[in-house]
Amino acid sequence: MGRSATTLTDVARAAGVSLSTASLAFSGAGPISSATREKVLAAAAELGYHGPDPVAASLRRGRSGVIGVVMGSAVRRSFRDPVSIQFLDGIVTTLATQGYGTLMLPASGSDEAPGSLLTHGAMDAAVLMAGAVTSTRTIEALRARGLPTVQIGGTGRQGASVRARDKEGMQMLGEHLRERGHTRVAVATLPWQSGAQPGPVDAGTTRRPAAPITARRLDGLRAAGVEPVAIWQCASLVEEGIAAGRALLASRPTALVGFSDLIAAGLLIAAREAGLRVPEDVAVAGFDGIDLPWLGEDTLTTLVQPIADMGRHAAEAALTLAAGGTAKSLSVDVELRVGTTT
Numbered sequence: 001m002g003r004s005a006t007t008l009t010d011v012a013r014a015a016g017v018s019l020s021t022a023s024l025a026f027s028g029a030g031p032i033s034s035a036t037r038e039k040v041l042a043a044a045a046e047l048g049y050h051g052p053d054p055v056a057a058s059l060r061r062g063r064s065g066v067i068g069v070v071m072g073s074a075v076r077r078s079f080r081d082p083v084s085i086q087f088l089d090g091i092v093t094t095l096a097t098q099g100y101g102t103l104m105l106p107a108s109g110s111d112e113a114p115g116s117l118l119t120h121g122a123m124d125a126a127v128l129m130a131g132a133v134t135s136t137r138t139i140e141a142l143r144a145r146g147l148p149t150v151q152i153g154g155t156g157r158q159g160a161s162v163r164a165r166d167k168e169g170m171q172m173l174g175e176h177l178r179e180r181g182h183t184r185v186a187v188a189t190l191p192w193q194s195g196a197q198p199g200p201v202d203a204g205t206t207r208r209p210a211a212p213i214t215a216r217r218l219d220g221l222r223a224a225g226v227e228p229v230a231i232w233q234c235a236s237l238v239e240e241g242i243a244a245g246r247a248l249l250a251s252r253p254t255a256l257v258g259f260s261d262l263i264a265a266g267l268l269i270a271a272r273e274a275g276l277r278v279p280e281d282v283a284v285a286g287f288d289g290i291d292l293p294w295l296g297e298d299t300l301t302t303l304v305q306p307i308a309d310m311g312r313h314a315a316e317a318a319l320t321l322a323a324g325g326t327a328k329s330l331s332v333d334v335e336l337r338v339g340t341t342t
Contacts, residue, residue, distance in 0.1 A: 015043035068123035072131025090311020107132035114141035124322035134194040148321035156329035166216035169303040169334035174224025186253035188244035241266015261286035299339035
């Protein structure tokens, strides 16, 4: 029979300390001297012991040691979106430094029951990405479990949220366009509600989008006195921005606004395809502030939001909630960055 795995008891014996002292040495806290901690860690290194089992430690704390990250209903789409990737980078990096794992799972679509991971997956709190915030079934499933949540882009009325000041930013952009004489502005928005399909929206509608981010960004443009001559809703993908641009150009706008930089990049490509000069014939602007070097000589006018920092703040709030604390909602400023496209 092979030798059994080294345990913390073996390390304590080799270091000549009690089991509780050895445990404190690995926890990084407690009333022990640095010399004692170093002696314990040296004994552990000699014996090939890498620390207490994190799963067992989590069970002793009554927690899983995992934070759920709920994506949109189409997870694969999130990994094509640099904004989602930057959010995830901020979230995962922050959780890892605190010894927490991440469970990524899809939100429920409007016409489907919550998946088993939503209803039974081991997690201590959940971060809802922007694409999941409008999924009523997802929120209901997490609430039924009594699981605390942090919403990226949410309103803050259903728990802690981390969001950009979308409305204020879009108002700045609207004023920027008006100062340049643009009175015919067509808009390609993010989806108006969970599960919405790409397509036109009545520009004269008084119906407010159910999706908080879409609603705030549209409110911001209108607060600047910009009433869109045409509206098209779509996902944050370049190809959907191209399709939106082709449709919106029929309204003969002097400016096109995308509610994400990927959508705006698609609008720019559609304008080029139509033989239009940017910004002489039509201006183009977006929202996010991501790097798009493949646009060539054009630099997109956009509203820059601190994406990775927002992910970090969301993760910190989730950790606070997982530990039984309370977390406040946070709103962060955005910056208007004028490029060559306006």
